[in-house]
Amino acid sequence: MANQPILLDYWPSMFGMRARVALREKGVEFEYREEDFKNKSPLLLQSNPVHKKIPVLIHNGKPVCESLNVVQYVDEAWTDKNSFFPSDPYGRAQARFWADFVDKKVTESQFKIWGKKGEEHEEGKKEFIEALKILESELGDKPYFGGDTFGYVDISFITFYCWFQAYEKFGNISIEPECPKLIAWGKRCMEKESVSKSLADSEKIVGYVAEFRKNNL
Numbered sequence: 001m002a003n004q005p006i007l008l009d010y011w012p013s014m015f016g017m018r019a020r021v022a023l024r025e026k027g028v029e030f031e032y033r034e035e036d037f038k039n040k041s042p043l044l045l046q047s048n049p050v051h052k053k054i055p056v057l058i059h060n061g062k063p064v065c066e067s068l069n070v071v072q073y074v075d076e077a078w079t080d081k082n083s084f085f086p087s088d089p090y091g092r093a094q095a096r097f098w099a100d101f102v103d104k105k106v107t108e109s110q111f112k113i114w115g116k117k118g119e120e121h122e123e124g125k126k127e128f129i130e131a132l133k134i135l136e137s138e139l140g141d142k143p144y145f146g147g148d149t150f151g152y153v154d155i156s157f158i159t160f161y162c163w164f165q166a167y168e169k170f171g172n173i174s175i176e177p178e179c180p181k182l183i184a185w186g187k188r189c190m191e192k193e194s195v196s197k198s199l200a201d202s203e204k205i206v207g208y209v210a211e212f213r214k215n216n217l
């Protein structure tokens, strides 16, 4: 449809999934375009010349890059639904802190689990579980990271949930005994259509990782 936002994406990307969840949370219809990293589209290269990465949200012909930036843009551009952020400055600062924590600590450690071997792989397992335990403690007995409503921090982290099976298989770890509240939170979030429609199938992710490891490790 004319003037629908376009999302340049890649199906297993936890970063691309963040944009999908955010758009669906706001009820925004968008055109999904799958990228082939071996042959990036001219639209991707011209829309994100700095990083040449997905996701890129193109809205009114203007590109928004970096997934957390896209999530915040979606929150500000479509205001007829609940905001992803609390209204008070301190609550907003806390939300940004925890999304940044996910971006730094979870992102780096989870890649070492499935994308590396040997010492780096072992190091990644340790760092990943440590990061998850910190998030488990931060979540506590709240339904969502922001409290009673699904919001920015939830969106930043829930997209890794469909990778948990791959982490367990290829990292030989078991997440639920260490972080039962996070697993319950993941299941709770998956009851939301914006999440269940946006996250990749866990089995498909396992297959993707197996293929990656066969070709790269």
Ligand SMILES: N[C@@H](CCC(=O)N[C@@H](CSO)C(=O)NCC(=O)O)C(=O)O
Residues within 6 Å of the ligand: 010, 013, 014, 015, 016, 037, 052, 053, 054, 055, 065, 066, 067, 068
């Ligand atoms: N900080 C950024 C990371 C995006 C990213 O790594 N995107 C990857 C796909 S997911 O691993 C990507 O676009 N890779 C393209 C490439 O590696 O050439 C964000 O949050 O949007």
